[in-house]
Amino acid sequence: MKLPASASIVILFGFVLLSLQLMSSATQESSELGEMYSWLLVINTLGSVILLGLVVVNAYSLVRELKKKEAGSKLTTRMVSLFVLLALAPAAIVFYFSVQFLHQGIDSWFNVEIDRAMDDALELSQSAMNQRMNWHIKQTKQMAEQLQHKSETLIALEVGSLWRESGALELAVFTNQGRILASSSINPSDILPHLPDEQIWLQLKQNKEYFAFDPGDNDEMLVRIIVAIEADQSRFLQVLYPIPVRVTDLADSIEFAFIRYQEMNFLRDSLKTSFSLILLLVLLLSMLAAIWVAFISIRNIVAPVRELVKGTQAVADGDYQQQLPVMSQDDLGFLVESFNQMTRRIARSRDETRAAGLEVENQRAYLETILANLTAGVISFDAAYFIRTANQAAYRILHIPVSHFVGQNLPALAGLHPELADVLTAIQSLLEKADDIWEQRIVFLGPNGRQELLCRGTPLFSQHGARTGAVVVFDDVTDLIQAQKNAAWGEVARRLAHEIKNPLTPIQLSAERLQHKLSKELQDGSAEFLQRGTRTIVQQVEAMKRMVDDFSEYARPSKKQVEKINLVDLIQQVTTLYLPSGITFAMAAASQHVIVEVDPVSIRQVLHNLIKNAQEATAEKCHITIKIGKVTRNNTDYVEVGLYDNGSGLNADQIETIFEPYVTSKSKGTGLGLAIVKKIVEEHGGVIWVDTSYNGGAGFLLQLPVFEFGTMHE
Amino acid sequence: MPSCAKRFSQSLFALCLALGSAPAWAGNYAARIEYAELQTEGDTATIASQIEYRLSPVAKVALDKGVPLTWDVVMELREPGWLWDSVAYRSKQRYRLQFHALLNQYAVQTPQNHSEMFLTLSAALHFMASVRDQQPIPAAVLQPGRYYQLAVRSEFNREALPIPLRPVAYLDHRWFLSSHWSLWPIQK
Known part of the structure; x- marks a missing residue:
């Protein structure tokens, strides 16, 4: 316990x-x-x-x-x-x-007076005692003289009377040999007298007499006096005198006080x-x-x-579960209780804040997920126009990794990616100028060719009206615009085919009939004129028919018969056809085994159109370099085929519109060749664009989804 | 064993050694047993011993100033053992020496409570020197065929001193008036 x-x-x-x-x-x-x-x-x-x-x-x-x-x-x-x-x-x-x-x-x-008084008192006592002693010595010596020269018998007779006269306690006569001759005592029971001990004998022999105070039996003080009776010291007389009790007491008292005083002083x-x-x-x-x-x-x-x-230290370190024991009910106990209450409240607030933070985080993750899955690119800016966030679609559209966005401003980003300088500068300019929601289409030449972005910007303001940043949402509408254009052109082509082709045959037939009927009736000069005229009509009608057929071809919905083929073999077959015409080919393929799932007829036409385009654009001997490689885009493998000629190349305006119908720099042709190429490629899930990085002539890059891409050794 | 505990035990041992050997460095003031013997008379025996008392100047002054000095003479018959000796017989006799200022004499109180007066200190000490055990030792105590030793010590009784003097008497070597234990073989 x-x-x-x-x-x-x-x-x-x-x-x-x-x-x-x-x-x-x-x-x-x-x-x-x-x-x-x-x-x-x-x-x-x-x-x-x-x-x-x-x-x-x-x-x-x-x-x-x-x-x-x-x-x-x-x-x-x-x-x-x-x-x-x-x-x-x-x-x-x-x-x-x-x-x-x-x-x-x-x-x-202690002082001198008391010292002296004590000494004097002792000396007085000693004097009194000595005086008594001297008187008893004198008395004893007188008794000894009376016994001198007497026989032992006479001594024995006189001892009694002497004892009575002296008032002593005891009186005894003994020889120097210690033999008792006679004695008398006040106490009848004392048969033998108190004989001297060895020491007294020693003194007796030296001094012939002895006197001293002796302690008695009952704390009484005695005076012992021994004197020689005879001159030859053959006999001694011993007398024991009592000291009165009063005197003894007084002497003892004085001695006790003196001794006590001396002892205390010491x-x-x-x-x-x-x-x-x-x-x-x-x-x-x-x-x-x-x-x-x-x-x-x-x-x-x-x-x-x-x-x-x-x-408190624990709370400062973030441990809000701290609860202290309340050891007393005083002020400190109250303080501890208050502390416990405070930590409980802090812990509750912390939990609530944590829950709220978690909710906010969930919301943010939810929003991020939505943003990430948006097809539109979303970029947010802070007040100084530095990028705070950007979603995956922004990367997909601009081809810049998200990590490059965050923390950069647009001019810096334009410096890092010169191919995007135009669009980024334009957005920056709009951001700085706009005080309200703005919308703008921005066309620029990206890494995949001409791109058109539909941008919508919203400046952000704080509660006090200060600008805190902005959000820009943009979408790549290139394909949409292209599709709209294609649809429009398709409609034009269909109408042309319908409205123009129908009258052409009667025109041709009528011209031929005129020729047939009138050539025999007219004179030579007129007949020849008619023949030239009808021939021109027929030729132009033929030309118009071909043109209309081309339009029909362009406008006609594709009827693909898809099969798996080796693209490398197909390219080699097509190029072989052009060898007699003097075109030289150089082919670099990362693999000889590139299986694509396409309509071989359509792809063959694509290759023909591209090679013809190169042939027509080259004044001198045509040389085409073909590069076949593999790229991965959006987790899908593509085969990338590059065709580079040594012709006059393309200027900036041409690059922007080259895949549109009726765009051609050549004297002949409908201008539908590359438009059809683009249409076919896109129908196969691929893309084609002008490789602007190539300066030796015109360069086209087309990508098609690949089914199987073998290794180099295959 | 921690070092501090080791140092403490060493210090304690040194202190015990110093206290145990105190009479050795007490100078010339410790009493000395000159001899001791077992005196047999018939069937009984008594122990006799001769002790030399040496008083330091301060002890003499104290005596003259009335401070009584007391010694206990301890006599033992010991039978030596392997680890320790067993005591077969033990006696203690107390002697008290005091100065009587009135009579200017020294009184020695014997173990029998009898006072002897002496004119000089040396006479009183001489009287105290001869000690004889008054109690006869029974014959049964000493068994034949065994070896005994006679041990004698005169022990100055500090506790009989006046109270203020006691602490000093334990610390001042001039008050170390006790003798060692003296061992004497018993003659057969």
């Missing part, structure tokens, strides 16, 4: 007080505890040492806590220091003056030391016990503060 701290402290102080009280009592001469004084001194000293050890251990522990900068250590140090200072200072002052007072008090017991320094030692022990025990208790109490007081500091 563990005692509570307060009970332990009370018991400790009880022991300290009891021990000090016992030691204080033991210092009294009359006390029965006097025999225990040394043990009490040792016990109290040991107690002081143990308490000192406890204080030192506590102080050392506190110093370590201070070095480790543990919570509450500084407060504990300050409180303990304050307590020690406040307790020690008055205790030390009291101790100093107590010791001073004690020393002065002890010194005041012990003066020891007394001072002894009392100072006891005072010091009292001070040490009390102070050390108080300091130790102060350590315990202050630690108990500071404990909630320490817990609070730890708790």
